[in-house]
Structures are given as structure tokens and as C-alpha cells.
Amino acid sequence: MLKEIEKRVSVRDFKDQAIEKMKLDEIVRAGRFAPSGKNAQLNHFIVIQDEMLIETLNDLAKKALKREDHSFFYNAKTVIIVANSKHNRLAVQDASCALMVMMIEATSQGLGSCWINQVSALNDEVPLKKKLLLNDDEVMIGALIVGYEKEPKKRVSLVGNHVTYL
Numbered sequence: 023m024l025k026e027i028e029k030r031v032s033v034r035d036f037k038d039q040a041i042e043k044m045k046l047d048e049i050v051r052a053g054r055f056a057p058s059g060k061n062a063q064l065n066h067f068i069v070i071q072d073e074m075l076i077e078t079l080n081d082l083a084k085k086a087l088k089r090e091d092h093s094f095f096y097n098a099k100t101v102i103i104v105a106n107s108k109h110n111r112l113a114v115q116d117a118s119c120a121l122m123v124m125m126i127e128a129t130s131q132g133l134g135s136c137w138i139n140q141v142s143a144l145n146d147e148v149p150l151k152k153k154l155l156l157n158d159d160e161v162m163i164g165a166l167i168v169g170y171e172k173e174p175k176k177r178v179s180l181v182g183n184h185v186t187y188l
Contacts, residue, residue: 026129031177033134034096036169040071041100045131049168050102052127053120059112065120068103068154075153076101079141082150086143094140098167103141105160117163124166134171141165 050067058064070076076095083094095101104120106113121137128135141162144150156162 023126026126028177030125030129031134031175032136033167033169033171033175034136035172036096036098036134036167037172038097039099039170041133041168041170045133046100046168048131049124049127049133053102053104053124056116056120056123058116058119059110062110062112062116064107064110064113065116066105066156066160067120068105068156070101070103070154071099073099078150078153079144082144082147083140086147087140094138095165095167096136098136098169100168101138102166102168103154103162104164104166105154105156105162107159108161109159113161114163121164121166124168128166128168132170133168134175135166135168138165138167 046069050069053065053067054063056065070079076098079101080093080095084090084092102124104117106117110116125135125137141164145161151160154162
């Protein structure tokens with residue numbers, strides 16, 4: 023698994039090609055098996071492949087973040103939003119674990135991915151939350167865009183993330 027972790031990069035340029043259902047199912051399955059605090063398993067995975075809905079998300083993010091010239095989903099054909107209970111004090115940690123293992127699984131499936139944190143700015147968009155079938159007590163924590171990358175991207179050298187052994 024370390025080879026997949028070392029190979030993983032954030033991809034922001036995707037081919038106009040859908041992901042096979044089997045690959046997508048495995049990515050989501052990996053997220054569902056991610057650890058959660060007290061094994062509460064409160065993550066809610068919303069898998070979006072509807073291009074109009076992805077465009078709506080992008081437009082709302084542009085408006086909420088006052089970045090009209092930006093594309094937050096980089097033309098990806100698949101967005102996986104991870105939501106969790108707003109009452110769960112470990113919601114961010116639980117969703118983060120799920121997002122990370124889904125990124126590793128996407129890499130193992132030959133796909134590119136990128137963590138998109140801006141969806142959390144859309145939690146006040148009640149009509150959107152209804153469209154996404156989120157419960158009233160759920161908030162969006164983050165999202166993963168997934169797809170086939172246009173050009174293979176090499177990982178930059180590891181120069182940070184200092185380690186101290188005691």
C-alpha cells in the first residue's frame with residue numbers, strides 16, 4: 023500500500039471519460055471502511071455524476087467564496103461528497119479518514135483524484151442540501167473529485183513533513 027500512497031498526487035485536469043461503476047464502487051467501499059471515532063460510522067457519501075448538478079455545485083462555490091473565475095471541480099465527471107453529523111465532534115476527522123482512503127483506492131484503480139474542501143462553504147444552501155438528500159443534521163465536510171487524468175503527473179520531491187523520533 024505504501025507504493026500507492028507514494029504514487030498519489032492531486033489531479034486537477036481530467037479526461038472527458040466516465041469512471042467504470044466497478045471502480046467507483048470500490049472507491050466508495052474503501053471510504054465506508056475508513057476508521058471513525060468510536061466506530062460511529064456517521065459518514066454519508068453522496069456520489070454525483072450528473073454534470074448539471076456538478077455545475078450547480080461549482081456555481082454555488084464560486085458565489086459563496088467570491089471566486090467567480092475559478093473552477094472548483096476541475097471538470098471532473100465524478101464528485102464524492104462526504105458529509106457527517108453536525109453533532110459529531112469528530113466529524114472532520116472521520117470524513118478526512120474516508121477521503122484519504124478513497125484517494126489511495128482511486129490511485130490503485132489507475133484514477134486521479136483531488137480533495138476539494140470548498141463544499142463546506144455550501145452548508146447554508148438549504149435547497150442544495152435537499153437536492154443532495156442530506157439530513158437536516160448533516161453537514162458537508164469535504165469532497166473528492168475522481169477521474170482519468172489527462173496527463174500523468176509526477177509527485178514532487180518530499181521535502182517537508184518533518185519527523186522526530188524520541
